[in-house]
Amino acid sequence: MRIVEEERARHLWNGKPSENVKGYMERVTKYIPAEVVAAYITANGFASISSKPGLLYYLVFGVCLILTPIYITRFTRTGKEAWTNGIMSVFAFLAWAYAFGGGLVAYLGWYDAPAASVVLVLFTLVSGAVVPVARTERV
Numbered sequence: 300m301r302i303v304e305e306e307r308a309r310h311l312w313n314g315k316p317s318e319n320v321k322g323y324m325e326r327v328t329k330y331i332p333a334e335v336v337a338a339y340i341t342a343n344g345f346a347s348i349s350s351k352p353g354l355l356y357y358l359v360f361g362v363c364l365i366l367t368p369i370y371i372t373r374f375t376r377t378g379k380e381a382w383t384n385g386i387m388s389v390f391a392f393l394a395w396a397y398a399f400g401g402g403l404v405a406y407l408g409w410y411d412a413p414a415a416s417v418v419l420v421l422f423t424l425v426s427g428a429v430v431p432v433a434r435t436e437r438v
Contacts, residue, residue, distance in 0.1 A: 324427065326426065327426050330384060330390075332391060336395045339402070340399055340401070342359040343401050346359055347401070360403040367388050367392045371388035379431050384431065394418050397409075398415040400415060
């Protein structure tokens with residue numbers, strides 16, 4: 300147990316501030332499914348000009364939510380990394396879909412601009428601290 304904790308601490312802080320910030324920001328950007336968010340925004344634009352946008356908003360949201368972890372995990376090296384990246388990318392998609400303010404969120408009347416800003420800030424702060432760490436087996 301202690302080995303895992305020390306290993307995790309090394310990933311969070313290695314004594315080199317510039318490398319720590321770089322690693323933190325790389326993790327934040329790695330978790331954001333930018334291509335899926337772009338597809339979501341584009342598809343919602345098309346759905347909004349439909350005669351029945353509500354059904355399309357649900358469809359677009361559902362498909363993008365399901366495809367997000369599938370798409371993101373294609374770029375991982377290990378199983379632990381795949382799980383971490385997949386889960387974090389789902390949270391990132393939810394945060395960005397809410398922040399977008401259109402589509403299903405607007406259709407349901409859930410959008411609040413200040414809350415959307417807070418969600419993005421909090422996701423950015425928290426997500427960089429999530430580090431996929433391979434577990435070492437006990438001897």
